[in-house]
Amino acid sequence: MATDWLGSVVSINCGLTLGIYQGEVSSVDHASQTISLRQPYHNGVRCPLPEVTFSAIDIKELKFLDIQNTVKKPSPGQRAATESSFIPPARHVQSNRVALPHVTSSSSHSSTAPITILRRGRQMAPTGPSNSRGATQATQKKNSVRNGGPTRTRDDECFGAGTDENMDADFDFEGNLALFDKAAVFSQIAGTGSRAQHHNTQGDQKPLSYRHDENILEAKPVIYRQITVPQHGGKEYCTDSGLVVPSVPYELHKRLLAAAERWGLSLERRLETTGVCSSQMALTLLGGPNRLTPKNVHQRPTVVLLCGPHIQGAQGVSCGRHLANHGVEVILFLPNFVKMQESVTGEVHLYSKTSSKQVASVKDLPTSPVDLVINCLDCHENPLLREQSWYQSAADWANQNRAPVLSIDPAIGGQHQAVEAKWTLFLGLPLPLAETESRVYLCDIGIPKLVFQEVGIHYHSPFGCKFVIPLHTP
Structure with a gap:
C-alpha cells in the first residue's frame, strides 16, 4: 500500500534544470500520480516552503534513503505493486529506482492548483501539469544558458549557501560599531603600528618613524655631495x-x-x-x-x-x-x-x-x-x-x-x-x-x-x- 511509504526519506532527481530534492514523504496520490515531501531540501539547501508536491511524469529518478522502522516493510511483491501503481505503465523499476523524464511542482493542498517556489530571493514561474509545462521548460532552459551553463546557475555557484534565511533582519550597525575600540586602534597605529624597530649596536630598541617614500631596509647612507670641482664658481x-x-x-x-x-x-x-x-x-x-x-x-x-x-x-x-x-x-x-x-x-x-x-x-x-x-x-x-x-x-x-x-x-x-x-x-x-x-x-x-x-x-x-x-x- 502507498501508506506504507509515508515517513520515508526519499531523494527525487528533477533533472539538470531544477536539481534534486530530498525530504520526508507526506502523501502519495494514486489518482493524480503525485508525491509530496515534507520539509524538503533543494540541492542541499532548505526550501522555504513546508511541503512540495511533484508529478510522477516529471520525475527522472527516485531513491529511498531511509524507511521508518515503525512501519512494516512490504514484501517484494507489494513493493513492486506500490511502485507500479505510482508510476505510468511505460516506466520500469530497477533497484528501488524509478527512471522518469522531468519535473513539475504542484500544490500540496490541491492537486490542481499550482505552487510558486522561491529560490534565491526570486520567484520562479508557476508550473502546471500539462499546458504550461512546455513554456516553463523553455524559460528555465533560457535562464540556465544565460546564467552560465546547463548544470547550475551562476547564482547557485557563487551564493550556494542558505542565503534565503533571515533576509528581512536589519543589520545592527550601532551594536557592531560599539564593539570597535577606535581610540585603542588609532593609538596603536600612532605608536607601534606604523613604526619600525631599529636595533643599534648596544642591543636596545629604538622606534623610528618612516615616511611613505622612505626605505625601511637598512642601506648605505646617501652621499648628497657627489660632484666636486677644482675651481668653485661661488654658488x-x-x-x-x-x-x-x-x-x-x-x-x-x-x-x-x-x-x-x-x-x-x-x-x-x-x-x-x-x-x-x-x-x-x-x-x-x-x-x-x-x-x-x-x-x-x-x-x-x-x-x-x-x-x-x-x-x-x-x-x-x-x-x-x-x-x-x-x-x-x-x-x-x-x-x-x-x-x-x-x-x-x-x-x-x-x-x-x-x-x-x-x-x-x-x-x-x-x-x-x-x-x-x-x-x-x-x-x-x-x-x-x-x-x-x-x-x-x-x-x-x-x-x-x-x-x-x-x-x-x-x-x-x-x-x-x-x-x-x-x-x-x-x-x-x-x-x-x-x-x-x-x-x-x-x-x-x-x-x-x-x-x-x-x-x-x-x-x-x-x-x-x-x-x-x-x-x-x-
Missing part, C-alpha cells in the same frame, strides 16, 4: 632629490667642452643634443600633450627665436628646427649684416628645410604677445655684442613683449642680463647666475665621466632618468 644648487650641484666658472666650463671635443664629442653633436633637450623643455613649457594635439591645429603655439651669429645662436637655431618639426610656429630672428660662424650657417641651412619663417629686423617680429621667446643673443667670447644696435633692439622687443622668456646657455660676466628670462638652461654644469627670479635648469649634453676627470672634476650624474632637471638654491 651651489641642489636637485629635487637633494644632490648638490656646484657652479663652475666659465674658464673651467670652456676647458671641459674642449676636452669633450678631443674625445669625439664634436661641436655638431653637442649642438644637436642641446637642440633636442632645449626643444623638449620648450614643448613642456608650451603645454605638452594638452596643447600639441591633432585636434588643436587651429591653436598652434608660436615661438620667437632671438639668435646671434655665434655658437649660442646656433644652439637656438637647432632648438627651433626641432620645434618646427613638432608642429610649432617658429619665427627666427637672425641679423644678416654681420659675419656668422660656420656652425650657424649649417644650422640655418637645416632650419630652412623645415621652416622658412626667418626675419633679420626687429620690425618684422610680431607686435602681439607670442607663446614663448627663446633668447640666444648672448655670446661668452664676445661680450661687446651687447653694445650693438641690433642686440639692444632685440632685447628691448623681448622685454616689452609679454611672453615668457627661456634663455639657453646665457653669458655670465657679473653683469645684469639684458633680457629678463623666466627660465635659464645651462649645459653640463651650471654657471654662477646672479640673484634673479629666473628658474635654473640643467641639460645633459652627453659628456663622458672620464672627460670630467680629465679636467679635475669628480662627477656623478645627477640627472637620473631625465635629460633636463631643475636646480634650486639651497
Whole structure:
C-alpha cells in the first residue's frame, strides 16, 4: 500500500534544470500520480516552503534513503505493486529506482492548483501539469544558458549557501560599531603600528618613524655631495632629490667642452643634443600633450627665436628646427649684416628645410604677445655684442613683449642680463647666475665621466632618468 511509504526519506532527481530534492514523504496520490515531501531540501539547501508536491511524469529518478522502522516493510511483491501503481505503465523499476523524464511542482493542498517556489530571493514561474509545462521548460532552459551553463546557475555557484534565511533582519550597525575600540586602534597605529624597530649596536630598541617614500631596509647612507670641482664658481644648487650641484666658472666650463671635443664629442653633436633637450623643455613649457594635439591645429603655439651669429645662436637655431618639426610656429630672428660662424650657417641651412619663417629686423617680429621667446643673443667670447644696435633692439622687443622668456646657455660676466628670462638652461654644469627670479635648469649634453676627470672634476650624474632637471638654491 502507498501508506506504507509515508515517513520515508526519499531523494527525487528533477533533472539538470531544477536539481534534486530530498525530504520526508507526506502523501502519495494514486489518482493524480503525485508525491509530496515534507520539509524538503533543494540541492542541499532548505526550501522555504513546508511541503512540495511533484508529478510522477516529471520525475527522472527516485531513491529511498531511509524507511521508518515503525512501519512494516512490504514484501517484494507489494513493493513492486506500490511502485507500479505510482508510476505510468511505460516506466520500469530497477533497484528501488524509478527512471522518469522531468519535473513539475504542484500544490500540496490541491492537486490542481499550482505552487510558486522561491529560490534565491526570486520567484520562479508557476508550473502546471500539462499546458504550461512546455513554456516553463523553455524559460528555465533560457535562464540556465544565460546564467552560465546547463548544470547550475551562476547564482547557485557563487551564493550556494542558505542565503534565503533571515533576509528581512536589519543589520545592527550601532551594536557592531560599539564593539570597535577606535581610540585603542588609532593609538596603536600612532605608536607601534606604523613604526619600525631599529636595533643599534648596544642591543636596545629604538622606534623610528618612516615616511611613505622612505626605505625601511637598512642601506648605505646617501652621499648628497657627489660632484666636486677644482675651481668653485661661488654658488651651489641642489636637485629635487637633494644632490648638490656646484657652479663652475666659465674658464673651467670652456676647458671641459674642449676636452669633450678631443674625445669625439664634436661641436655638431653637442649642438644637436642641446637642440633636442632645449626643444623638449620648450614643448613642456608650451603645454605638452594638452596643447600639441591633432585636434588643436587651429591653436598652434608660436615661438620667437632671438639668435646671434655665434655658437649660442646656433644652439637656438637647432632648438627651433626641432620645434618646427613638432608642429610649432617658429619665427627666427637672425641679423644678416654681420659675419656668422660656420656652425650657424649649417644650422640655418637645416632650419630652412623645415621652416622658412626667418626675419633679420626687429620690425618684422610680431607686435602681439607670442607663446614663448627663446633668447640666444648672448655670446661668452664676445661680450661687446651687447653694445650693438641690433642686440639692444632685440632685447628691448623681448622685454616689452609679454611672453615668457627661456634663455639657453646665457653669458655670465657679473653683469645684469639684458633680457629678463623666466627660465635659464645651462649645459653640463651650471654657471654662477646672479640673484634673479629666473628658474635654473640643467641639460645633459652627453659628456663622458672620464672627460670630467680629465679636467679635475669628480662627477656623478645627477640627472637620473631625465635629460633636463631643475636646480634650486639651497
